Amino acid sequence: MDAIQTILTRRSIRKFKETKIPDKAINKIIECALSAPSARNQQPCHLIIVNERKLLNAIMEAHPNAKMLDKAPLAIIICGDTNIEPNMDYIALDCAAMTQNILLATHALGLAGVWIGVYNRKEREAEIRKIFNLPHNIIPISITAIGYADEIPAPIERITEGRIHYNKF
Numbered sequence: 146m147d148a149i150q151t152i153l154t155r156r157s158i159r160k161f162k163e164t165k166i167p168d169k170a171i172n173k174i175i176e177c178a179l180s181a182p183s184a185r186n187q188q189p190c191h192l193i194i195v196n197e198r199k200l201l202n203a204i205m206e207a208h209p210n211a212k213m214l215d216k217a218p219l220a221i222i223i224c225g226d227t228n229i230e231p232n233m234d235y236i237a238l239d240c241a242a243m244t245q246n247i248l249l250a251t252h253a254l255g256l257a258g259v260w261i262g263v264y265n266r267k268e269r270e271a272e273i274r275k276i277f278n279l280p281h282n283i284i285p286i287s288i289t290a291i292g293y294a295d296e297i298p299a300p301i302e303r304i305t306e307g308r309i310h311y312n313k314f
């Protein structure tokens with residue numbers, strides 16, 4: 146699949162098969178994640194690769210929107226390091242760029258994924274911090290659930306009306 150096709154056909158998938166993901170695909174997703182841009186090239190993001198069922202269940206129980214982890218064999222937690230980048234706005238933006246790279250790589254590899262939000266929700270951040278015993282400088286920003294799709298999502302309409310502005314707002 147070329148890059149444009151990957152971007153245009155990516156969708157959030159929330160139902161997964163339990164089929165394990167080959168290490169080669171996981172490594173490629175990690176490589177693509179690490180290729181994301183970052184403000185001032187500080188590269189402040191850490192990834193926690195979660196493939197133990199016990200931990201996937203713990204995230205699912207702690208997060209109100211993570212039910213899809215009951216079957217998904219993999220979650221990747223994207224965290225920012227405030228010792229590397231003290232500006233929380235940049236951390237959020239850098240981790241968002243990395244999250245999107247993960248979702249696009251996932252889709253290009255014939256897998257599927259969904260972004261699970263953590264940033265700006267103190268209670269969700271606290272739960273993830275507790276499960277993974279994160280030090281104070283490591284801020285969990287987002288989680289991606291990844292696996293083989295077990296659903297075909299309904300078509301979604303993208304809003305274009307009033308959103309595209311040429312040369313003036």
Ligand SMILES: Cc1cc2nc3c(=O)[nH]c(=O)nc-3n(C[C@H](O)[C@H](O)[C@H](O)COP(=O)(O)O)c2cc1C
Nearest residue numbers: 155156157158159210211259260261262263298301
């Ligand atoms: C910052 C952010 C947080 C999100 N959090 C969640 C979430 O917690 N649970 C979830 O199921 N989807 C979450 N999503 C996915 C959106 O619901 C999804 O991208 C949107 O409905 C558009 O659908 P699409 O991804 O198929 O284009 C999140 C997306 C973003 C960008």
